[in-house]
Amino acid sequence: MLKKQNHRMTRQRKVILEELKKVKTHPGADEIYAMVRKRIPRISLGTVYRNLVVLSELKEIQTIEHVGTLKRFDGTPENHYHIRCVKCGRLDDAPMEIETYLEKKxxxxxxxxxxxxxLEFIGHCSECAKGCL
Amino acid sequence: MLKKQNHRMTRQRKVILEELKKVKTHPGADEIYAMVRKRIPRISLGTVYRNLVVLSELKEIQTIEHVGTLKRFDGTPENHYHIRCVKCGRLDDAPMEIETYLEKKxxxxxxxxxxxxxLEFIGHCSECAKGCL
DNA sequence: GCTTTTATTTTCAATGATTATAAATAAGCG
DNA sequence: CGCTTATTTATAATCATTGAAAATAAAAGC
Incomplete structure (x- = not known):
């Protein structure tokens, strides 16, 4: 990793990145905090927030500029669309390529x-859709 | 207006709606609060928040599920896209029709x-683009 | 117009997410 | 190893938003 722009690779930064890359969901800062705390119990929530910003700037991760109430973070930095469940708030990647022509238009x-x-799609996830019968 | 589902048309609710319809921007709750306060100085911020929820439920207005830090509200309830300036945070309607086929896809x-x-577009508004020379 | 019912408003406190601050720590350089 | 300073920790502060209790005022009926 190219951390040569005055950035140090601390243990907390490393673990935060590892944990986020490990999951396929898009956890919020508080969830990441919980995950990381299993490995670094004394880490502070502020450190998590600060590192998510730094890692986003370095394009190691991506912050999803929310549509729910709180920010979600995504371990894969490439741009892609999302789909959100209106009932449970679950957020998944949308199985669809980027439509660059939208910008042209x-x-x-x-x-x-x-x-x-x-672009974000709204709908009911398969779990919640069951309850709509 | 069809306020017959146990909803009363109070002066504050009326003024909030009027002020929001009056502007073509997409003010946040705090801005709406400031606007309305010129006509009802003693109105409370909580009333503004509550009414924005109610008016959204009644489809009189629309709440834009944010991409900045705070919610924005839109006087026109019909679905449409937005375009946001990354520099100043300004938010405008995007001059483009809804692409329903995206959902099909x-x-x-x-x-x-x-x-x-x-769908939200990101860019520099004409004002801010000047500063990029 | 006057009462009554209860949705709504006001005031104020509380919450929840995020950010700032100051002192302590440790990464990475020589 | 020792130094510099980015980073962490702990804690307090901020900001947007929501909740609660008492007071107010729409709307419906008389």
Whole structure:
């Protein structure tokens, strides 16, 4: 890892990254805190928050700019879409490629300099859909 | 307005709705509070929050499930896309129709029962783009 | 118009997520 | 090993939002 821009690889930073890469879900800062605490019991919540910011800046991870109430974090930094369950709040990756043409389309009519987009689907996950019978 | 589901049309509710419909921006609860306070100085912030929820439920307005840090509210309840300035946080409607086929596409590969989607573009508004020269 | 019912408002305190601060610690360099 | 300073810890502070209790006022009926 390229941590040569004045960044040190501390144990806490390393473990936070490892734990986040380990799961396929998109935990919030508090969940990551709980996960990491199993390995570093005395770590502080502030350290988790700070490192998630740093790791995002270094493109090691990605922060999902929320649609629920709190931020979620994603272990894979590549841009991709998400799908969220309205009932339980569960968040998964959407099985779909990035539609770059969407940006082309909006550029024709806006005076914004468009640099990206974020797409999120809403629905009921298979678990919660059962309850809708 | 159809406020017959056990909802009363209070002065504060009326003014909040009027003020929100009046602007073309997407103010946060605090901004709406400031706007309304010019007409009802003694209104409380909690009342603003509560009414924004109620008005959303009644489909009179729409709450934009944020991508910044705080919720934004939109005077027009119809679904549409937004475009956000990364520098100043300004939020505008995106000049583009809803792409319903996106949902069709994702449905083919997910076991979620998809009921909607939200798309937001990221960019620099014309004002902020000037500073990028 | 006056009563009554109860949704709503106000004031104020509480919560929950996140960020800031200061002192202590430790990564990575020579 | 010793130094520099990024980082951590612990704790307090902030910010947006929500909850609770008492007071107020819509709307419905008389």
């Amino acid at each position: 909006v550029r024709r009519y806006t005076d914004y300099a468009v640099v990206g987009h974020r | 994702v449905r083919r590969y997910t076991d979620y029962a998809v009921v909607g989607h939200r």
